[in-house]
Amino acid sequence: MASDRRFDPAWKLAERIRNGTVSPTATVDAHLERIDARNDDVNAFITVAADHAREQARAAERALEAGESVGPLHGVPVALKDLTGFREGIRHTFGCRAFADNVATHTADFVRRLEDAGAIVIGKTNTPEFGHKPVTDNLLVGPTATPFDLGRNAGGSSGGSAAAVADGQTAFAQGGDAAGSVRIPAAWCGVYGLKPSFGRIPESARPNAFQYHSPFICKGLLTRSVKDAAIALEAVAGPNAQDPFSLPADDADYVAALDRPIDEWSIAYSPDLGVFPVSQSVRTCLEDALSAFERAGATVDQIDVDMGHSLETLRNRTRFGLMQAFTAKIADSIEDRTGIDFLGEHADDVPEEFRDRIRAGRQFSPVDIGRMNQVRTAMFDGVQTVFEDEGYDLLVTPTLSVPPIRNDSLDDVRVDGEPVDSRADWLLTWPFNMTGHPAASIPAGRVDGLPVGMQLVGPRFGDETVVTASAAFERHRPWMDWYATVEA
Template identity: 75%
Template sequence: MTNELLFAPAWRLAEGIRDGTLEPTAVVDAFLERIADRDDAVNAYVTVASEHARERALEAERALEAGEDVGPLHGVPVALKDLTAFRAGIRHTFGCRAFEDHVADHTAAFVQRLEDAGAIVIGKTNAPEFGHRPVTDNLLVGPTSTPFDLDRNAGGSSGGSAAAVADGMAAFAQGGDAAGSVRIPAACCGVYGLKPSFGRIPNVSRPNAFQNQSPFIDKGVLTRTVRDAALALEVMVGPHPRDPFSLPDTGAAYQAALDRSVDGWRIAYSSDLGVFSVAAVVRERVEDALEAFEREGATVDRVDVAFGYEFDDLAARTRYGLMQALSATIAENVERRHGVAFLERDAESVPSTFRDRIAAGREVSAVDLGGMNRVRTAIYDEIQDVFDGYDLLVTPTLSVLPIHNDSLEDVRVDGTPVDPQAGWLLTWPFNMTGHPAASIPAGFVDGLPVGMQLVGPRFGDEAVLTASAAVERRRPWLEAARSNLVD
């Protein structure tokens, strides 16, 4: 029964807790025991909030015994990425040695919404320092592995969250996505990763309320099923008066979207977005998964995407420049608020990859940013051109299978080296545009998971969920994922 509980969908746990067949304390204890058994190998957690989680579980039981109205996630354990998912009173490190003993003094708006719905924070998950890499490794606790091969990385930067969900160490988990940081680890860990439309989940950022637009930084979720993601999204969405980019509440019923049909949909498939190299085994597995749409009544067409730039030029003019400027902004904010200087006395607390980005970001001018946004406009217009004729855009999520922990800077596609920071990620163009996107499990190659990326039209979160549910109906992945986990 314990294993069935650990790998049950979050919505089913919530249902069992509400109807009395499961007790919140038993659920929390089961996940804490799993963490104790498995996390030394996987390294998904930076902090396990055992005492906090058990106290909240007791409160959850008392509420049920008193006959109180409870939320849709009542008693369900959730893991939070240790980056911006602050929870007051719980250690918060940003994945950085300089903050090893730092404790959050406030609770993030989206975390508060999860708790208001009854979710129980069970711990904080591993991430690279300030989310600056597409893999999860840091000087504080080291790399997080995909539970399908402990020598390979979970992907980043929400790798701890993805690995925890995949390995039965959390019912679901929160993540953040600035260049694919939800979708990348979802692909590496064989789980579902949803990045909603920019602003759908409020992100109250201080001291700079406007830093999350370049690139578009989204909060998202990593789950075992599409319904879990829809449920979490319903809880977390809605405007917030302190987030100038938060979207109005449209009243969308995201779980209802899962039961809609894709019959008659036109789906565009691009194997490489015109600029990426993709491994043959990845391409084959994704193209095999496309048949799910056809079996559901949709038409799939191959399309050519043309951004008007070669890869190196495109990455330099958008992803690199914008992320460098963002890193410099983060470093300045950290120094002002906490007195930590990454390019000076605290340089040894972060790796050279982060220091180099900060230094480069300090050289980015307003004129440079204007030029980058012109290139972003070209990306945006090309994607919008696709949606002029199609309901959905599909690509591989990544170019390669999960990368080895000892070669994170040496990424090769069928033997040919590619840019380790951007060249294997078909995710980041959609952080330039703000379109909703998800990575859905497409299958396995030699026991390693492959992700398929589904991109929806502007504000088309329901479309992404509808399409994801269609794939899940035809190609359910839960049992296949469990059977491929490393013991």
């Protein structure tokens, strides 16, 4: 299976397309065949844009035949998360029954940038309603499975994108990350998931251009290789005048960052960020995987990170409070624009937990939000201390506390047999949506055949640092042969 071109890294597929070894049409057809064979089991796609993809593949072939200059992702299939991955003319559901027949009327800026680089949109991937939880399941099409065990969840909320990449249904995919929504499914699906710095990949949200800053919500990438993510990030990063938070242009070179050494680096390893319960099997897996950095010449120290508060306070005042406020804001915007009221006649189109978040979010005052951001500031200061005061180049943690959980136990998460809050307490990802630091989940190993992710966190705006560390890890501990175990 690993030699199947559907499992080739995106960069290699693009190379073969450019040199004529394979055609864009054959590449798209191969992935569509894989989707047809596997989507009933994995449930990665809500919408398969077969006609659109084939039309774009034919256009890509004509460009090659005419000798035109083509982009770095020319002819390569990409999947878009069905949340903010708008592509004009393709169904866009937000993972919600109320929007089952909705068709996008515009193309998101980052999607246009991917297409300008030559990528071909092959479909829209599964997500919980408006990305509201850390697993992928919804009332529209049901749960998405990790291809490594079809009875277990892919993680969320970009679970469809991660599963499609791991299963060879697309070459790479886009996701969004509000509390780990790229890194969580990357960990459970055994792929690489990159959350850049806030503002690195611009948003052009309307009618509220300021909505994504509390917490820091970012576009991200899900790939089978670090190089794929570096190439795609170069394609989509850069300022957009319509985004008040987009970062200015700089001289970053993410592809060049792949080959930089880390032999003089000092790496901090925190097994729990000081507050999270983490299963012994995950700890053991991570501690073994850290040797990859040491073989690359880096020094690894285990440290304590001071987040300033207990997990309960951090969870309730930031993970829950700010996300509840954000959900209420989104629900109000939807009602204003479409008339759809999720606490009224469309209540049955979303789960009760989503309605509860709307209700809770509507109760918060500006004073409440200010107090939440004080707790958030303590988290920021704790992470900054690792980089600024202690002088580390990289912070490493588990991505998640547990390997993939079963689809019939999504509300019963246990760490070494002890129940934890299923919405927050097993996710070491959301603190970095509060602080804004760039982060990635990289395949670290497997426990009983199930993928385990390692989270790499860079200093502020240190996206190149994360890419460099990821590539060094991949060189010393590659995972491409994992996909040979995915069912043919």
